[in-house]
Amino acid sequence: xxxxxxxxxxxxxxxxxxxxxxxxxxxxxxxxxxxxxxxxxxxxxxxxxxxxxxxxxxxxxxxxxxxxxxxxxxxxxxxxxxxxxxxxxxxxxxxxxxxxxxxxxxxxxxxxxxxxxxxxxxxxxxxxxxxxxxxxxxxxxxxxxxxxxxxxxxxxxxxxxxxxxxxxxx
Amino acid sequence: xxxxxxxxxxxxxxxxxxxxxxxxxxxxxxxxxxxxxxxxxxxxxxxxxxxxxxxxxxxxxxxxxxxxxxxxxxxxxxxxxxxxxxxxxxxxxxxxxxx
Numbered sequence: 001x002x003x004x005x006x007x008x009x010x011x012x013x014x015x016x017x018x019x020x021x022x023x024x025x026x027x028x029x030x031x032x033x034x035x036x037x038x039x040x041x042x043x044x045x046x047x048x049x050x051x052x053x054x055x056x057x058x059x060x061x062x063x064x065x066x067x068x069x070x071x072x073x074x075x076x077x078x079x080x081x082x083x084x085x086x087x088x089x090x091x092x093x094x095x096x097x098x099x100x101x102x103x104x105x106x107x108x109x110x111x112x113x114x115x116x117x118x119x120x121x122x123x124x125x126x127x128x129x130x131x132x133x134x135x136x137x138x139x140x141x142x143x144x145x146x147x148x149x150x151x152x153x154x155x156x157x158x159x160x161x162x163x164x165x166x167x168x169x170x
Numbered sequence: 171x172x173x174x175x176x177x178x179x180x181x182x183x184x185x186x187x188x189x190x191x192x193x194x195x196x197x198x199x200x201x202x203x204x205x206x207x208x209x210x211x212x213x214x215x216x217x218x219x220x221x222x223x224x225x226x227x228x229x230x231x232x233x234x235x236x237x238x239x240x241x242x243x244x245x246x247x248x249x250x251x252x253x254x255x256x257x258x259x260x261x262x263x264x265x266x267x268x269x
Contacts, residue, residue: 008171011171012171012175015171015175019175019179022179022183023179023182023183023186026182026183026186026187026206027186029186029190029199029202029203029206030186030187030189030190030193030194030199030203030206035196035198035199038199038202039202042202042205042206045183045206045209046205046209049183049209049212049213052176052179052213052216053212053213053216053231055171056176056216056217056219056220057220058216058219058220058227058228058231060228060232061212061216061228061231061232061235064232064235065212065235068235068236068239069205069209069235069238072239073205073238073239073242076242076243076246077198077201077202077242077246079246080198080201080246080249080250081198083250083253084197084198084249084250084253084259093195094194094195094196094199095193095194095195096192096193096194096195096262099192099193101192101193102188102189102190102191102192102193103189103193105188105189105192106185106186106188106189106192107185109184109185109188110181110182110184110185113181113184113185114178114181117174117177117178117181118174118178121173121174121177122174123172123174124172124173124174124221125171125172125173126171126172126173126217126220126221127220127221127223132219132220132225132228136225137225137228137229137232140225140226140228140229141229141232144226144229145226145229145233148233149233152233152236152237155236155237155240156236156239156240158240159240159241159243159244160240160243162244162247163243163244163246163247164247166244166247166248166250166251167247167250167251
C-alpha cells in the first residue's frame with residue numbers, strides 16, 4: 001500500500017521542474033550557435049544541479065556549487081570567450097561536420113545507462129531524513145579524507161601555477 | 171523520492187555532455203561540455219550518499235568540484251595559448267601532430 005505521504009509530492013513536483021530546466025539547458029549548451037549564450041545556458045544547468053543537491057539534503061555542496069561553479073567557473077568561461085575573441089554571432093559554425101558521431105555514441109550510452117540503472121536500482125526509495133549536517137561533512141573531510149584533501153590543495157596550487165605559466169606572455 | 175530519478179537525470183546530463191565533447195569544434199564549448207559530465211557525476215555521488223546515509227558522497231562531490239575548477243583553469247590557459255599561436259580555437263585544425 002502506498003500512502004500519499006510516502007510519495008513526497010512537493011519534492012517530486014519540484015524535482016520535475018528542475019530536471020526539465022536542467023535537461024533543456026544542457027541541450028542548449030551543446031546546440032546553441034552563440035558561445036556566450038552557451039555559457040549562460042550552462043548557468044541554468046549548474047543552478048539546476050545545485051537545486052538537486054539541496055533536494056538531496058546536501059546543503060553545503062549546493063552552496064559550494066553556486067559559489068564555485070556559477071560564481072567562478074562561468075566567469076572564467078566568459079573570460080575565455082572574450083580573450084580568445086571567439087566568434088560571437090550566429091553565422092559561425094561551432095559544431096563539427098561529423099556531429100552525428102556524437103549522436104551515435106551518446107544515444108546508445110544513454111540507453112545502456114538507463115537499462116543498467118533501472119535494472120539494478122528499480123524503484124528503491126531514498127530514506128526520508130536525508131539532510132546531512134555540514135559539521136559531519138567537515139568532520140569527515142578533516143579526519144577520514146584528510147590526505148586526499150591536502151592532495152587537492154596541492155593540485156589546485158599546481159594547476160594555478162601551471163595556468164599562469166602557460167598563459168603569460170614570453 | 172526514488173533514487174533512480176536522480177540517477178537517470180545524471181545519465182541524461184552525462185550523455186548530453188558526451189555528445190557535446192564529440193560534436194563541438196570550439197575549445198571553450200568542449201570545456202563546457204566536460205563541466206556537464208562532471209556535474210552529472212556529482213549528482214550520482216550525492217544521490218548514492220543520501221541513499222546510504224553517509225557523507226562520503228558529499229566529500230567526493232566537493233573534491234570533484236575542486237578538481238573541476240583546476241581543470242577549467244588549466245584548460246582555458248591551454249585554449250588561450252592555442253589562440254595566441256593560431257588566432258583561432260578550432261579544435262579540428264589542431265591536427266599538426268597527426269602522422
